[in-house]
Amino acid sequence: MLYKLQSFLSIWQQISLSKAFPYISLLVWMLPLLLLSSGDSSLMAHDEGLYAWRARQMFDSGDWIAPWGNAHHKTPGPYWLIAIFYQLLGISEFSTRLPSMIAGIFCLLLVYEIGKNILDQKLAWVAAAILSVEFLWLQYCRLGTPDVPMILLILLAIYALLKAEENPQSQYFWLFITGLSLGLGFLVRSFMIVLPIVALLPYLIGEHRRHHHLTNPCLYLGLVVGLMPTFVWLWFNWQRYGNNSVAALSGFVFQLGSEEREGNGIFFYVWNVPLKAFPWSFFSLFGLFLVMIRPIPRYQLILVGFPLVLFAELSIFSTRLSHYSLCLYPFIALLAAVALDWLSRVYRIGYAKKKPLLKKENIPRYLSYGFGVLGILLLLASIVVFAWGERKYAILGLIVGLSWLILPTVWISRDYFGYKFLTARYWLAGWLIPCWLALAAAGGLGLLSDYNPKYRTFLQQPAIASILKTHPINFVKVEGKNAVLLKFYTPIRGQQVETMTQLPASSYAWIDKKTTSELLRPHQIIGEIQDYKLIQVL
Numbered sequence: 001m002l003y004k005l006q007s008f009l010s011i012w013q014q015i016s017l018s019k020a021f022p023y024i025s026l027l028v029w030m031l032p033l034l035l036l037s038s039g040d041s042s043l044m045a046h047d048e049g050l051y052a053w054r055a056r057q058m059f060d061s062g063d064w065i066a067p068w069g070n071a072h073h074k075t076p077g078p079y080w081l082i083a084i085f086y087q088l089l090g091i092s093e094f095s096t097r098l099p100s101m102i103a104g105i106f107c108l109l110l111v112y113e114i115g116k117n118i119l120d121q122k123l124a125w126v127a128a129a130i131l132s133v134e135f136l137w138l139q140y141c142r143l144g145t146p147d148v149p150m151i152l153l154i155l156l157a158i159y160a161l162l163k164a165e166e167n168p169q170s171q172y173f174w175l176f177i178t179g180l181s182l183g184l185g186f187l188v189r190s191f192m193i194v195l196p197i198v199a200l201l202p203y204l205i206g207e208h209r210r211h212h213h214l215t216n217p218c219l220y221l222g223l224v225v226g227l228m229p230t231f232v233w234l235w236f237n238w239q240r241y242g243n244n245s246v247a248a249l250s251g252f253v254f255q256l257g258s259e260e261r262e263g264n265g266i267f268f269y270v271w272n273v274p275l276k277a278f279p280w281s282f283f284s285l286f287g288l289f290l291v292m293i294r295p296i297p298r299y300q301l302i303l304v305g306f307p308l309v310l311f312a313e314l315s316i317f318s319t320r321l322s323h324y325s326l327c328l329y330p331f332i333a334l335l336a337a338v339a340l341d342w343l344s345r346v347y348r349i350g351y352a353k354k355k356p357l358l359k360k361e362n363i364p365r366y367l368s369y370g371f372g373v374l375g376i377l378l379l380l381a382s383i384v385v386f387a388w389g390e391r392k393y394a395i396l397g398l399i400v401g402l403s404w405l406i407l408p409t410v411w412i413s414r415d416y417f418g419y420k421f422l423t424a425r426y427w428l429a430g431w432l433i434p435c436w437l438a439l440a441a442a443g444g445l446g447l448l449s450d451y452n453p454k455y456r457t458f459l460q461q462p463a464i465a466s467i468l469k470t471h472p473i474n475f476v477k478v479e480g481k482n483a484v485l486l487k488f489y490t491p492i493r494g495q496q497v498e499t500m501t502q503l504p505a506s507s508y509a510w511i512d513k514k515t516t517s518e519l520l521r522p523h524q525i526i527g528e529i530q531d532y533k534l535i536q537v538l
Contacts, residue, residue, distance in 0.1 A: 022112060022121070022124075022125050023109060023112070025125075026108055026109065026112060026125070026128050026129065026132075027105070029129055029132060029436070030104075030105060030108055030132045031105075032440055032443075033132060033133070033138055033436070033439050033440055033443060034101050034104065034105070034138075034141060034142060035443075036440055036443035036444045037443055037444065037446060037448070037449040037450070038444060038445055038446030038449070038450060039446075040446055040449070040450045040453065040456060041092075041093035041094065041446075041449045041450055041456075042093065042449075042450050042451055042452040042453060042455055042456040042485075043093060043096065043144070043451060043452065043485060043488060044143060044451040044452070045451070045452060045481050045482045045484065045485055046481050046484070047143075047145050047323075048096070048097075048143045048144045048145055048451075049484035049485050049488055050484050051078050051079065051082060051096075051144050051145055051146070052082065052093075052096045052144050052488050053484050053487050053488045054067075054068065054079050055078070055079045055080075055081075055082035055083040055086060055096070055144075056083075056086065056091060056488060058076075058079050058080070058083045059083045059086045059087065059091065060493075064076070064080065064083070065233065065236045065237060065240070066237055066240060066241070070241065070244075071237065071240075071241040071244035071245045071247070071248040072237075072248055073248045073249060073251065073252035074190055074249070074252065075186065075187050075188070075189070075190045075230055075233070075249070076187070076233055077146065077149075077184070077187035077188035077189070077229075077230075078099075078145070078146035078149065078188060078189075081099045081146075081149065081188075082095070082096055082099060082144055085098050085099055093144075093449070096144035097142055097143060097144045099144070099149060100140065100141055100142065100143055100144060100145065100147075100148045100149065101141055101142065103141075103148045103149040103151075103152040104137075104138075104141030104142075104148050106152050107131070107141075107148060107151055107152050107155055107330065108128050108131060108132055109128070110152070110155040110156060110158075110159050111124070111127055111128045111131050111155065111330045111333060111334070112124045112125060112127070112128040113159055114155065114158060114159055114162065114330075114334070115127045115128065115334055115337070117159075117162040117163075117166065117299070118162070118296060118299045118302065118303055118334070119296070119334070119337070119338065122341070123334075123337045123338065123341055124337075126337040126340060126341070126428070127330075127333045127334045127336070127337035128333070129432055130280050130332075130333040130336050130337060130340075130432070131329060131330055131333035132436075133280075133432060133435035133436050133439055134276075134277045134280055134329050134332065134333065135276055135277070135278070135439065136276035136277065136322060136323070136325075136326065136329065137277075137326060137329045138439050138448070139448060140323055140326055142443075142448050142449060145323070146188050146189050147189075147323050147326050148326070149188050150185055150188045150189040150192070150193065150327075151326060151327050151330070153181040153182070153184055153185040153188065153193075154181070154182075154185065154193075154196045154327060155330060156177065156181045157177075157178045157181040157182050157185075157200075158200070158302060158306075160174040160175065160177040160178040160181065161174070161175075161178055161200075161203075161204075161211075161213060161302075162299070162302075164178070164211070164213065164216075165210075165211050165298070171216065171218075172216065172218040173218070175213060175216045175218045175219040175222065176218040176219070176221060176222035176225075177222060178213075178219055178222060179218065179219045179220060179221060179222025179223035179224075179225070179226060180222035180223070180225055180226040181222075181226065182197055182222075182223055182226060183222065183223045183224065183225060183226015183227040183228075183230075184226040184229070185226075186226070186227060186230055187226075187227075187229050187230045187233075190249060190252075190253070191249070191250075191253040192324075195310060195313045195314065195317070195327075196306075196310060196327055198309065198313060199305075199306045199307075199309040199310040199313065200302075200306060201309075202301045202305040202306070202309060203299075203301035203302050203305055203306065206301050206305070207298070207301060210298070234246065264319075264320040264321070265320075266315050266316070266320075267315075268315070268320040269311060269314055269315055269320065269325050270315075272322055272325070273311075273325050273328060273332075276322055276325075277329060277332050279371075279431075279435075280332055280333060280336040281332055281336075283335070283336035283339040283340060284331075284332040284333075284335035284336040284339065285335075286339040286342075287334075287335030287336055287337070287338035287339035287342075288304065288335050290338055290339060290342055291303060291304055291335065291338060292304065303331070303334060303335070306331065307328050307331035307332075307335075310327060310328060311325075311328060314328075340428060340431065343363060343364055343367070344424035344425075344427065344428055345424070346360055346361055346363060346364055347364040347424045347427050348423070348424050349361045364411065364427065365411060365415070367407070368407040368408045368410070368411035368427075368430075369408055369411070371404050371407050371408075371434075372404065372405055372407060372408030372409075374404055375400070375401045375402065375403070375404030375405045375434075376401065376405075377401075378397050378398075378400050378401030378404065379397070379398065379401035379402065381397055381401075382394045382395075382396075382397030382398045382401060385397060392445045392446075392447065395441065395445065396438065396441050396442055396445060396447070399437055399438065399441045400434060400437070400438040400441070403433060403434035403437045403438070404434045406429075406430040406433060406434060407427070407430040407431070407434075409430075410422050410426050410427050410430050411427070414426075452482070452485060454529065454530070455482070455485050455486075455489070455529060458527065458529040459489050461527065463526065463527070464526065464527050464534060467508060467526060467534070468489070468490055468491060468492070469491060469492075470492075471492065471507075471508050472492045472493065472494035472507075472508070473490045473492065473493065473494050473508050473509060473510060473534070474494035474495045474496070474497060474503055474507060474508065474509035474510070475487070475493075475494070475495070475496045475497070475509065475510050476497055476498070476499065476500055476503070476509050476510065476511045476512070477497075477498060477499075477511070477512055478510050478511065478512050478532065479512060480512070480531055482530060482531070482532070483512075483532070486510050486532060490510070494507065494508075494509070497509075500521045500523065500537060501521060503521070503537050504537070505537055505538070506536065506537060506538075507536070507537050508526070508534065508535070508536050508537075509534075509535055509536075509537065510532055510533070510534055511532070511533050511535055512531060512532060513528075513531050513532065513533060514531065521537055521538070522537075522538045523535040523536060523537050523538055524536045524538060
């Protein structure tokens with residue numbers, strides 16, 4: 001038995017020392033967070049539903065240019081990507097979300113590689129682990145939207161810039177990759193790619209004397225090649241709709257830049273980013289302070305300049321939404337890793353007894369107790385929520401509350417009971433594990449995959465499902481945020497009409513309840529869901 005244990009330890013040591021171990025361990029850390037679910041899935045009503053529906057229109061019609069019949073306001077990259085996965089795997093929520101999941105995995109690995117170049121291997125791994133447990137980041141890694149694929153291209157461009165500096169003999173190749181990534185970013189996210197490009201200018205201009213990236217022709221060659229798919233699409237679009245093709249793209253950008261949504265003012269990201277990236281956003285601010293007083297050689301304008309400029313751009317841009325800030329999250333993770341590394345070194349010193357309360361050696365103690373109190377509050381809140389009947393959120397609160405007690409347990413065990421084997425690694429794990437467990441529990445409970453269970457259960461009713469599968473369903477003035485769900489989940493789509501008088505007898509249709517007063521033809525109601533009805537014309 002002892003021999004088997006020694007053999008296992010020897011094998012484990014060889015694996016942990018291998019070059020592939022950081023990548024394997026990050027995949028083992030990330031994949032459950034991406035895949036855990038309750039077994040049921042439904043699309044998020046607005047953005048994800050829109051991208052899924054438009055991709056389905058492309059797939060069903062075979063028209064990969066503009067199947068919606070008019071000049072479109074967005075570039076087709078995300079629709080093409082999702083439609084390709086429909087072609088490979090069939091139409092489902094999973095195939096809608098798989099491109100973002102794959103992009104999220106590669107983003108994780110790129111953050112690790114960028115961190116190795118800018119910081120060191122240990123901090124790079126911690127940063128990648130932190131990124132995967134940032135709530136908003138993980139949520140969008142599990143949604144069929146273009147945000148994470150675009151960020152993948154930005155991170156690839158940054159990684160290629162670093163490799164071009166590291167390997168001058170292959171800088172032409174790497175700068176071509178940088179330009180290619182930024183050019184493809186326009187295909188994926190239209191003019192939104194301009195914001196991160198501008199955020200890279202402080203590094204490209206400020207460090208130009210050292211790296212000379214801006215005078216390398218391969219950077220611009222890659223950019224042109226990356227823009228070619230967009231130019232080809234625009235050409236075919238222009239043949240159909242003329243100048244409206246370009247006008248729709250530019251007009252949408254001006255619209256976003258001139259209107260404020262949902263009352264999100266200029267300070268929206270000041271509170272929204274810390275909330276959606278809790279607790280890592282606060283660590284990142286401390287990490288930012290640390291790298292400001294001790295700048296990172298050569299790459300300060302990437303680690304600090306890029307996120308600060310991008311934050312300012314996003315705040316000035318009139319349309320402010322949570323997912324627009326996702327490009328900041330890899331840098332929040334990198335800066336948070338810097339802060340946790342500093343705190344881990346302080347932790348090794350231990351609680352400084354008989355010293356001033358504000359001594360830096362006491363910071364890990366206060367943080368441990370503070371989040372222990374937060375854990376207790378969450379446990380109490382989960383009991384109240386359970387009493388109200390919200391069992392999913394009660395279970396989630398219970399898991400998160402218990403896991404936040406890891407931090408004070410580690411501190412007390414080491415400092416008061418003398419368990420010296422509880423090194424800074426255990427304390428660091430006490431930060432990562434609660435966030436991992438919280439997001440894993442949220443995934444397992446369906447909170448990150450089943451966004452509209454009412455629509456899912458309604459459409460799965462045998463009477464409703466049999467009609468949807470065998471009959472074309474028309475749409476009579478069906479509008480509103482959730483209408484896109486009906487369009488996506490209706491496999492045989494009929495006509496889009498204004499009134500029921502345009503429908504033949506015995507046909508089926510989705511109608512909006514608000515328009516029922518205008519309906520003159522007798523009909524039978526098959527089912528109702530929120531603001532919509534499925535009816536049959538008599």
